[in-house]
Amino acid sequence: MDQNLRELYQEIILDHSRHPRHFGALADANHIAEGHNPLCGDRVKVYLQVDADNRITDVSFEGRGCAISVASASLMTDLLKGRSIAESEHLMGGFLQLVKGEDAPDLPPDDREQLEVMAGVSAFPMRVKCATLAWHAMKSALDSGSVAKTQ
Amino acid sequence: MNEANTAAYDVVALRRDFPILSRQVHGRPLVYLDNAASAQKPKAVIDAMTNFLTTEYANVHRGVHYLSGVATERYEEARRRIQRFLNAAHEEEIVYTKGGTEAINLVASSFLSPRIEPGDEIVLSIMEHHANIVPWHFLRERQGAVLKWVDVSDLGELDPADIARAITPRTKLVAISHMSNVLGTATDLREIVRLAHERGVPVLADGCQGAVHGNVDVQALDVDFYAITGHKLYGPTGIGALYGKRAHLKTMRPYQGGGEMIREVTRDRVTYADAPMRFEAGTPAITETVGLAAALDYVETIGRDRIARHEMELCRAATRKLKEMNGVRIYGEAADKGPIISFEAIGIHAHDLATILDREGVAVRGGHHCAQPLMERFNVAGTARASFALYNTMDEVDALVAAVGEARKVFG
Numbered sequence: 001m002d003q004n005l006r007e008l009y010q011e012i013i014l015d016h017s018r019h020p021r022h023f024g025a026l027a028d029a030n031h032i033a034e035g036h037n038p039l040c041g042d043r044v045k046v047y048l049q050v051d052a053d054n055r056i057t058d059v060s061f062e063g064r065g066c067a068i069s070v071a072s073a074s075l076m077t078d079l080l081k082g083r084s085i086a087e088s089e090h091l092m093g094g095f096l097q098l099v100k101g102e103d104a105p106d107l108p109p110d111d112r113e114q115l116e117v118m119a120g121v122s123a124f125p126m127r128v129k130c131a132t133l134a135w136h137a138m139k140s141a142l143d144s145g146s147v148a149k150t151q
Numbered sequence: 152m153n154e155a156n157t158a159a160y161d162v163v164a165l166r167r168d169f170p171i172l173s174r175q176v177h178g179r180p181l182v183y184l185d186n187a188a189s190a191q192k193p194k195a196v197i198d199a200m201t202n203f204l205t206t207e208y209a210n211v212h213r214g215v216h217y218l219s220g221v222a223t224e225r226y227e228e229a230r231r232r233i234q235r236f237l238n239a240a241h242e243e244e245i246v247y248t249k250g251g252t253e254a255i256n257l258v259a260s261s262f263l264s265p266r267i268e269p270g271d272e273i274v275l276s277i278m279e280h281h282a283n284i285v286p287w288h289f290l291r292e293r294q295g296a297v298l299k300w301v302d303v304s305d306l307g308e309l310d311p312a313d314i315a316r317a318i319t320p321r322t323k324l325v326a327i328s329h330m331s332n333v334l335g336t337a338t339d340l341r342e343i344v345r346l347a348h349e350r351g352v353p354v355l356a357d358g359c360q361g362a363v364h365g366n367v368d369v370q371a372l373d374v375d376f377y378a379i380t381g382h383k384l385y386g387p388t389g390i391g392a393l394y395g396k397r398a399h400l401k402t403m404r405p406y407q408g409g410g411e412m413i414r415e416v417t418r419d420r421v422t423y424a425d426a427p428m429r430f431e432a433g434t435p436a437i438t439e440t441v442g443l444a445a446a447l448d449y450v451e452t453i454g455r456d457r458i459a460r461h462e463m464e465l466c467r468a469a470t471r472k473l474k475e476m477n478g479v480r481i482y483g484e485a486a487d488k489g490p491i492i493s494f495e496a497i498g499i500h501a502h503d504l505a506t507i508l509d510r511e512g513v514a515v516r517g518g519h520h521c522a523q524p525l526m527e528r529f530n531v532a533g534t535a536r537a538s539f540a541l542y543n544t545m546d547e548v549d550a551l552v553a554a555v556g557e558a559r560k561v562f563g
Contacts (some may be wrong), residue, residue: 002177005510009503009561038500041519041532064532066500067562127506 007120008127016071021078026060033144035063035137037129042069046137054085061137066130072118073134079114085142092114092135098122099131114132160461160553165453166337166542168193179512182547187332187360187491187538188516190385192446196560199445200387200438203545205550207262211437212281212428228435229444230427233392236447237377238368244400246393246427247435252282254378254393255326258355261403262376262395269295271321274352276301276309276338277528278331281521283357297321302528307334307483315346329377330363333520333536334483335466335491344373353399359383359391364489365459371393379486381439385541386446390439393430397454400426407432458541462490465539465548472552479555482534490539493520496555499562501533507561508535511554513547 025049034045044063051057059080059103061073080088094107095115101122104112121131166172169191174181183191203225211219211226221320227242234242248254263273273287277300290296299317303309314325325347330337339374340361344354353375358367362379369377376399377387380391405412405423409432416420423429450458473479478497505517518533519526526533537551 002510005507005561008506014562039518041523041526042502066502068503124506127502130502 003057004037004120004123008124010120011078013071013120016074017067018069020061022060022074022075022081024060024062026058029060031056031141031144033137033141034135035135035140037069039129040066042066042130042133044069044073044134044137046073046134046141048080048138048141050142056080056085056088057084061134064106064115065087065133066127068114068118068121068127068130072131074117076134076138079111080138084117088138088142092139096132099128156433157481160457162461162542162544166544168195168449169542170194170197172542176512176514177510182511182513182550183516184537184539184543185516186540186543186552187383187536188548189382189388190363190540191542192387193385193449194440195449196386196442196445196535200442203438203441208438210434222437226435226440228441232444233379236451237362237379237394238366238370239394240370240382241397243425243427244397246395246396246400246430247440248378248391248393248430249389249436250382250391251357251378251380251541252391254376254380254391255283255355255357256286256323257393257406258376259290259394261406261430262399264290264294265404266323267294267296270297270321270351272297272299272319273324273326274299274301274317274322275326276303276314276328278303278307278309278334278336278522278525279326280332280357280359281523282359283326283328283355284524289529290420296323300524303334303336306485307331307336308485309336309338311339311342311346314343315350318350318352320349322350322352325352326357328357328429330358330364330489330491331369331483331522332360333493333525333534334485335488335538336483336485337365337375337487337489339487340355340374341372342413344375353463354471360489360491364462366381366455375399377546379455381443381446384443384446385399385450386443387436387439388445389436395426397426400430403430405432406430411431411435441491453541459489461541462543465543465545466490466492468545469537469539469548469551472548473555476552476555476559480561481530491536492538493534493536495531495534496562499558503562504535504555504558508551508554511550511557513554515551 029047031048042065047060049058058076094104097104098119207221210223211223230245233245266537301313347354355376358377358379377394382388412432480495482493501517516536
């Protein structure tokens, strides 16, 4: 198997896709948004609970998709819990750089190390959208105010 | 039957007619199995278009100059070529369109829309391509038409009697695929037309796949409308055709307005040209008609029956070998089907599978194949689809199966 493929489907990604973290609806979420990729029919719904200090106190997702989109969503939820909105958007910016094959010099080293497992997707331009789906849903959940739902 | 038709099927020689097949992808020989999405082009088509552009090109039906006459003749020759391909009774029953989608939209807009009252019904099968669904949804949204869905069996078979049962006095059209682009199911179009006509209902067939994998005789089928597209038939993109019975076309209002579709335009009135020109506003895809005619020549020189036999040999072998693997599910095993296999490697999303296959040089389609109601019917998010063409080989079937095995290893 070729190196790019091995990097894309590395064990940690397969593990996240088989056993997604924070999977399911979040009963007391106050920000919810749905991401939909009409090309493949993949859907992901992101639930966030944001407190008065603009901090994400809880996060989850549900939906169906390929290994890349599920792993990316799962990894994202791992990283977002406890972050401020500003930090979350900063993380997203770095993530988008990494999956496009760019460096993400502004990311804190620990975050960068965790997100870098998704960087293999940069060798597969047709699949970058799978990796970014949950992140865009997260962003629109934050942007949409309380308990709004966007497509 | 000419000499070519009785000779052995020499797939190695035929492959040499398709320049793209000699290229590599990711350092591997290209194994192109996405033919149901679009077929590759033989040199005969590429050359015909190049030659036309090099020596004969001009606009059609307009000028009095020499090249305009030559180009018009080639353009109308291509129409007659399509007429022969479908065995239509009259050349004016062939309307050029951009493709199958436009052909169906034309029928929806010019034939059916004026006949629809709120509550009138359109009967269609659950395995239609979005191109044969969304134009009818337009009539539902805008005019209150009702879509009546006919299910298929778990094997993907469509019982014509189920179509007949779905027809009521309110039914204005049956819109049905001649061959499913997902399941490969070949529908019994002749019987469907017979049953629909008994009830006074016209039938539109989506022939985008059906015309590729067998002979089509619109007169024998007695079908009212038949839509085809060029690029799946080894021709260029941007050109297709609608066959419509002359009696229908005569009654239909224009589709788009513009040049070439008129008889006379004054400041306060307009009269329209007869079919098919009435439906062909604007400068058409002239070079593409020449390319499509060359493609039909190419296919018929080999012989449509022989191509279909070859493709089905590959399809049966691939189906058998995929079923022998653990955890592979096939969607669509109708007794009468074309060379299209939809399958799922259990536990592997279709896009992951398609990505891994691609790295092995194997091009397949992964996803919902523009047939979301069918995906819902089978309760699957998407499938991988391998579809065979005249140039595929048994070695490529083995490459497909080996690549699915590789994917299994990745996902453990």
